[in-house]
Amino acid sequence: xxxxxxxxxxxxxxxxxxxxxxxxxxxxxxxxxxxxxxxxxxxxxxxxxxxxxxxxxxxxxxxxxxxxxxxxxxxxxxxxxxxxxxxxxxxxxxxxxxxxxxxxxxxxxxxxxxxxxxxxxxxxxxxxxxxxxxxxxxxxxxxxxxxxxxxxxxxxxxxxxxxxxxxxxxxxxxxxxxxxxxxxxxxxxxxxxxxxxxxxxxxxxxxxxxxxxxxxxxxxxxxxxxxxxxxxxxxxxxxxxxxxxxxxxxxxxxxxxxxxxxxxxxxxxxxxxxxxxxxxxxxxxxxxxxxxxxxxxxxxxxxxxxxxxxxxxxxxxxxxxxxxxxxxxxxxxxxxxxxxxxxxxxxxxxxxxxxxxxxxxxxxxxxxxxxxxxxxxxxxxxxxx
Amino acid sequence: xxxxxxxxxxxxxxxxxxxxxxxxxxxxxxxxxxxxxxxxxxxxxxxxxxxxxxxxxxxxxxxxxxxxxxxxxxxxxxxxxxxxxxxxxxxxxxxxxxxxxxxxxxxxxxxxxxxxxxxxxxxxxxxxxxxxxxxxxxxxxxxxxxxxxxxxxxxxxxxxxxxxxxxxxxxxxxxxxxxxxxxxxxxxxxxxxxxxxxxxxxxxxxxxxxxxxxxxxxxxxxxxxxxxxxxxxxxxxxxxxxxxxxxxxxxxxxxxxxxxxxxxxxxxxxxxxxxxxxxxxxxxxxxxxxxxxxxxxxxxxxxxxxxxxxxxxxxxxxxxxxxxxxxxxxxxxxxxxxxxxxxxxxxxxxxxxxxxxxxxxxxxxxxxxxxxxxxxxxxxxxxxx
Numbered sequence: 099x100x101x102x103x104x105x106x107x108x109x110x111x112x113x114x115x116x117x118x119x120x121x122x123x124x125x126x127x128x129x130x131x132x133x134x135x136x137x138x139x140x141x142x143x144x145x146x147x148x149x150x151x152x153x154x155x156x157x158x159x160x161x162x163x164x165x166x167x168x169x170x171x172x173x174x175x176x177x178x179x180x181x182x183x184x185x186x187x188x189x190x191x192x193x194x195x196x197x198x199x200x201x202x203x204x205x206x207x208x209x210x211x212x213x214x215x216x217x218x219x220x221x222x223x224x225x226x227x228x229x230x231x232x233x234x235x236x237x238x239x240x241x242x243x244x245x246x247x248x249x250x251x252x253x254x255x256x257x258x259x260x261x262x263x264x265x266x267x268x269x270x271x272x273x274x275x276x277x278x279x280x281x282x283x284x285x286x287x288x289x290x291x292x293x294x295x296x297x298x299x300x301x302x303x304x305x306x307x308x309x310x311x312x313x314x315x316x317x318x319x320x321x322x323x324x325x326x327x328x329x330x331x332x333x334x335x336x337x338x339x340x341x342x343x344x345x346x347x348x349x350x351x352x353x354x355x356x357x358x359x360x361x362x363x364x365x366x367x368x369x370x371x372x373x374x375x376x377x378x379x380x381x382x383x384x385x386x387x388x389x390x391x392x393x394x395x396x397x398x399x400x401x402x403x404x405x406x407x408x409x410x411x412x413x414x415x416x417x418x419x420x421x422x423x424x425x426x427x428x429x430x431x432x433x434x435x436x437x438x439x440x441x442x443x444x445x446x447x448x449x450x451x452x453x454x455x456x457x458x459x460x461x462x463x464x465x466x467x468x469x470x471x472x473x474x475x476x477x478x479x480x481x482x483x
Numbered sequence: 484x485x486x487x488x489x490x491x492x493x494x495x496x497x498x499x500x501x502x503x504x505x506x507x508x509x510x511x512x513x514x515x516x517x518x519x520x521x522x523x524x525x526x527x528x529x530x531x532x533x534x535x536x537x538x539x540x541x542x543x544x545x546x547x548x549x550x551x552x553x554x555x556x557x558x559x560x561x562x563x564x565x566x567x568x569x570x571x572x573x574x575x576x577x578x579x580x581x582x583x584x585x586x587x588x589x590x591x592x593x594x595x596x597x598x599x600x601x602x603x604x605x606x607x608x609x610x611x612x613x614x615x616x617x618x619x620x621x622x623x624x625x626x627x628x629x630x631x632x633x634x635x636x637x638x639x640x641x642x643x644x645x646x647x648x649x650x651x652x653x654x655x656x657x658x659x660x661x662x663x664x665x666x667x668x669x670x671x672x673x674x675x676x677x678x679x680x681x682x683x684x685x686x687x688x689x690x691x692x693x694x695x696x697x698x699x700x701x702x703x704x705x706x707x708x709x710x711x712x713x714x715x716x717x718x719x720x721x722x723x724x725x726x727x728x729x730x731x732x733x734x735x736x737x738x739x740x741x742x743x744x745x746x747x748x749x750x751x752x753x754x755x756x757x758x759x760x761x762x763x764x765x766x767x768x769x770x771x772x773x774x775x776x777x778x779x780x781x782x783x784x785x786x787x788x789x790x791x792x793x794x795x796x797x798x799x800x801x802x803x804x805x806x807x808x809x810x811x812x813x814x815x816x817x818x819x820x821x822x823x824x825x826x827x828x829x830x831x832x833x834x835x836x837x838x839x840x841x842x843x844x845x846x847x848x849x850x851x852x853x854x855x856x857x858x859x860x861x862x863x864x865x866x867x868x
Contacts, residue, residue: 143792143795143796144794144795144796144797144801144803145791145792145794145795145803146795146803172788174788175788175791175803175816175819175820175821176819176820177804177818177819177820180820209788210786210788210789210791210792211787211788211816211820211821313774313775314772314773314774315773315774315775315789315792315793316792316795316796317792318788318791318792318795387699387772388699388700389698389699389700389774389855389859389863390698390700390863393859393860393863393864394863394864396860396864397863397864399864401595402596403557403559403560403594403595403596403703404595404700406530406560406595406703407528407530407595407700407701407702407703408700409529409530410528410529410530410531410701410703411528411529411701412529416529418529418530418531418560419562431560431596433562434560434561434562435560435561435562435565435596436560436596470774470860471860472857472860472861474774474778474860475778475781475855475856475857475859475860476857478774478775478778478779478782479778479779479781479782479784
């Protein structure tokens with residue numbers, strides 16, 4: 099059910115010819131109210147796609163009526179023509195829905211530099227077809243329409259007493275922190291004001307999507323949008339709602355990690371004993387971006403030396419001679435030297451846990467990443483995105 | 484001739500059994516004077532190997548008599564025992580040479596975490612054998628003894644009027660800026676005082692080894708040492724010497740790039756039109772570390788979108804809608820959109836030039852990197868270093 103699990107949302111996914119495979123490539127998600135609260139977080143990449151520039155204006159007033167998403171073209175670095183395409187997309191949807199274009203978020207994903215006249219025509223036709231098919235059962239179709247190199251549609255539903263959160267996500271490459279790192283739409287029928295919706299979204303993304311760093315490459319098009327309509331009539335407090343939203347976002351982040359391009363291991367890096375959460379995140383990201391460590395995990399090699407070498411490039415409080423490293427539960431490094439024999443570490447399962455104990459405090463953070471594989475190189479050299 | 488090309492230097496390379504292949508693995512370079520000026524730059528990784536900790540003390544007084552280098556074991560994270568090994572290595576060499584142990588630099592390279600009793604015994608025996616074989620023709624043998632995954636020995640000779648610089652380098656992986664990025668010994672018979680030698684070394688490494696970023700991974704063992712003995716009796720001025728030393732270092736840096744593990748392209752990233760040199764370096768490094776861009780080059784794909792996406796993650800002054808990108812001479816992106824057709828770019832040669840014009844000033848910088856290939860993943864998942 100994804101985004102249509104909460105009351106008062108409709109969605110659709112249609113094939114508009116943007117994908118050469120003929121699969122669905124335009125999705126529409128509409129909030130039927132009563133409230134039209136909407137907010138979003140965007141990629142912090144300074145090279146932003148046209149739909150990002152458009153949508154940042156849309157959410158400024160925290161009111162969103164609908165989200166239009168397309169795969170099959172990023173509409174990034176397509177000049178003034180491309181920005182006009184995003185604008186026209188919103189206007190088309192607004193006209194058909196009887197709302198203001200300034201309340202329609204637009205998201206695009208696909209090849210950077212593509213977005214010509216033909217692209218525009220297909221997107222606008224897709225918006226029309228999508229809106230004609232809107233239904234309260236359309237969540238799954240919408241989730242499928244935003245897939246690119248994803249192998250599975252990614253959806254989530256989190257239910258609480260009387261209210262619900264639904265969500266969908268796409269993303270398989272260019273996954274790195276910097277606010278959002280993919281296209282995500284989250285919906286809820288909880289009754290939230292704009293301030294709480296925005297606070298909850300930032301709390302949730304800060305510890306989930308922001309800490310997924312599959313390949314260290316930050317996208318130009320990423321956006322996580324939250325729509326809240328109050329249709330349940332129930333008003334959870336901020337902490338309660340933020341916890342549920344974090345659960346939904348965490349579930350989608352795990353699904354993105356599990357479907358990352360070419361990956362053969364999902365690596366959870368837990369940094370503990372840090373002097374600050376910032377230190378823990380910096381250490382986790384540094385290890386997550388170390389190609390030598392990532393290649394070692396691909397080869398089922400518990401190479402703790404590469405972990406310490408990666409930590410050494412950070413500014414975090416740590417003593418290389420008093421840091422513990424555990425791989426899948428086995429302490430392979432302690433006191434600046436080898437500990438248990440490497441043969442004890444079984445790295446054959448896809449789920450891989452690396453625990454780093456910095457022994458400098460009580461702060462902790464978890465970063466999710468993937469290994470560096472032949473398939474990653476292959477997909478990203480052959481697939482032009 | 485490498486390090487023995489200048490007058491007054493002797494070297495040797497011997498097989499001490501550290502490499503399972505039986506190839507040479509211990510090198511000794513000795514300065515026969517008259518002056519014994521020596522200085523070095525070290526990895527800025529905070530996780531430092533024992534020989535780095537030792538050698539930092541040695542060069543503090545800018546006097547160096549000899550350099551002992553071994554491949555086949557990094558002696559990194561081998562605890563107090565490992566530090567003692569570096570110390571004993573220097574003492575052994577000092578005793579045989581009749582100099583102070585405090586003037587003997589030690590360098591090691593190989594697997595992190597390896598450096599036990601057996602390793603120590605072999606290194607010490609290798610020092611003895613190496614010193615017995617010292618000769619003014621030993622430069623090539625020394626260069627071969629420091630090879631790890633290198634496929635060729637890397638040496639350089641730069642001659643000026645009456646004085647000479649010689650050098651040798653090893654390095655094929657874990658190449659990233661942070662002062663030195665490999666083991667390098669540079670020698671000269673020019674007459675330099677310690678202050679000029681140190682200034683020239685920092686100038687030269689700052690624009691050569693510091694700007695080689697093959698895989699973004701910073702080593703724990705890297706060190707570039709310069710020895711100067713004044714045997715030529717000629718005293719060049721600082722600018723003249725620094726220029727010649729930069730030429731030698733640049734030649735070795737190019738050779739390291741050309742032999743990087745698994746690489747199929749040597750990518751020269753020229754950033755021009757930057758507001759500052761710092762901006763130019765930051766942009767160049769960001770692109771050099773972008774796995775998606777590097778995988779695209781492996782696939783001969785002139786993917787300029789990934790270049791702009793990488794620039795967007797920096798703090799450099801730039802306008803994504805007014806940045807030019809050239810690949811092998813073809814402008815593929817201008818004014819925030821595609822320019823010449825991608826078919827015009829021939830990426831089949833190993834030498835690849837990416838020019839980024841930020842159009843924000845006159846500063847420029849060149850960063851050297853490599854592509855991300857199947858062979859890189861293979862070598863670094865199978866080879867445990």
